[in-house]
Amino acid sequence: MGLIASVDSSFFPSPSITDLFSHIFLTLFVTGLWVYIYRHRSFTFLALAMFFPSLFAISIHIYHGSFIRFISFLLFNPQWSTIYWSIVGSLISIFTIVICCLINYLIGWGQFCSKKEKSLSVHQHNRYLICGWIRALGEEIGWRSYLLPGLLIHFHPIVALNISGIVWGLYHVPVMILLCYHSQSKVQYPIRTIIVQCMSCWISAFFYGWIAIQCQYSMIPPTMIHFIWNQINPRLLGSIYTNTPGWMIGEQWKINGEGFMGCFVYFIVAIIIIIQFW
Numbered sequence: 691m692g693l694i695a696s697v698d699s700s701f702f703p704s705p706s707i708t709d710l711f712s713h714i715f716l717t718l719f720v721t722g723l724w725v726y727i728y729r730h731r732s733f734t735f736l737a738l739a740m741f742f743p744s745l746f747a748i749s750i751h752i753y754h755g756s757f758i759r760f761i762s763f764l765l766f767n768p769q770w771s772t773i774y775w776s777i778v779g780s781l782i783s784i785f786t787i788v789i790c791c792l793i794n795y796l797i798g799w800g801q802f803c804s805k806k807e808k809s810l811s812v813h814q815h816n817r818y819l820i821c822g823w824i825r826a827l828g829e830e831i832g833w834r835s836y837l838l839p840g841l842l843i844h845f846h847p848i849v850a851l852n853i854s855g856i857v858w859g860l861y862h863v864p865v866m867i868l869l870c871y872h873s874q875s876k877v878q879y880p881i882r883t884i885i886v887q888c889m890s891c892w893i894s895a896f897f898y899g900w901i902a903i904q905c906q907y908s909m910i911p912p913t914m915i916h917f918i919w920n921q922i923n924p925r926l927l928g929s930i931y932t933n934t935p936g937w938m939i940g941e942q943w944k945i946n947g948e949g950f951m952g953c954f955v956y957f958i959v960a961i962i963i964i965i966q967f968w
Contacts, residue, residue, distance in 0.1 A: 702763055702907070703756035705840040713837060714857050716746045725864035733932065734815040736865055740825045743832020743861070764835060768908040775911040779901040780918045786959070787922050790951045791938055799951070800927075800940035811924040811934040819921075826916035827909060833858060833895075834902035834912040847903070847967040855895030859888035866931070875933045883943040887930050890948040896960035923947040 705713070721739045728736060751760040794800035816822035833854060841850035866887050870880035877883055898912050905911045923946070928936035930946040943949045 702839055703751060703754075703759040704843050705750065705836070707844055709750050709754070710837060710840045710844070713743075713746050713750055713832070713840075717743050717832065718857065718860055720746075721861055722864040725868055729868055733813060733865075733869070736868075737813070737815045737825065739865070741828035743837070744828050744830075745832070747832045747836035760836075763907075764831065764909055767906060768910055769906070772905050772908045772910045775901055775905040775908075776914040779897075779911045779915040782897070782959075783915045783919050784922055786952075786955050787919075787926055787947050789955050790945070790947050791926055793955070794927075794938060794940060794945045794951055800938040800945040802937055803935070803939045811929050811932075811936045812921060813924065813929065813931065816920045816924075822920055823913065823917045826920060827913045830898075830912040830916055831909050834898060835907050835909045838899050838902055839907045842903075848964055851896050851899045851963075851967075852892075854899060855892035858895050859891035862891055863888055869931050869933075877933050877943075878941070879943055883930060883949070886943050886950045886953055887948050890952045890956065893953055893960050894956040896963045897956060900963045900966075919947070 721742055724739050724742075725736055748757065748760065751757045791800070795802070815825060837857070838850060838854050841853055844850075845853065863884060866884045867880075869875055870877045870883050898915060901911050901915060902908075924934070924936055926937050927946045928934050928938070928942055930942045930948045933942050935942075938945060945951055947955075
């Protein structure tokens with residue numbers, strides 16, 4: 691019997707299909723516009739777009755007069771399982787990064803370099819831990835505490851996870867295009883880099899979504915996973931955004947956790963999750 695993904699509509703202020711796709715359209719459109727208008731600003735400034743998914747989710751609830759219910763859902767929904775799934779999700783996230791490192795090393799795609807200052811590959815907006823955590827929260831409220839549970843009211847879990855993953859991937863495309871074609875990035879294969887990063891978000895959204903379902907859409911566990919990922923992946927595997935190496939050196943589109951290797955590892959995780967929901 692497949693795993694059941696239920697949403698308590700008496701507690702969660704259920705959005706309509708129109709609300710959900712309005713949220714998707716607004717987030718993608720405004721993010722693309724933001725990156726284009728401020729294309730000459732720093733990556734740290736552009737990364738303020740991480741708050742857009744939550745901003746538009748909250749705006750839709752304000753429009754419908756369900757803002758207080760949604761805030762109550764966010765603040766009072768977490769149970770003791772939130773701590774458990776935060777730990778489990780973070781450990782799995784770290785484990786997948788380590789697996790990426792090992793496979794890269796074994797097949798010769800990457801080599802470890804002890805002389806590299808690994809902290810430099812962590813994006814500036816994530817170096818201050820509290821700021822990095824709040825920015826991750828800015829995405830996860832919108833994606834895993836609003837869009838995903840909303841989609842699960844109207845769609846089968848596999849369909850809902852696919853939609854949320856594709857949207858999450860497309861959301862990253864504008865900044866990836868800008869950074870990959872920036873004169874200072876020196877990305878050798880910009881098109882394939884953009885494609886694999888988008889795909890990695892799509893595929894890894896199954897894991898993020900599965901954790902969100904287990905913790906009843908609490909904003910904390912997905913935020914912790916996102917935050918840990920933003921700290922560990924750049925240090926070990928580098929940044930696919932800025933084409934900066936971490937402890938392991940190699941082509942970022944191949945070795946990174948948000949590159950081809952990340953797609954491969956998270957594809958296995960996604961298949962396991964799909965089988966559970968089948």
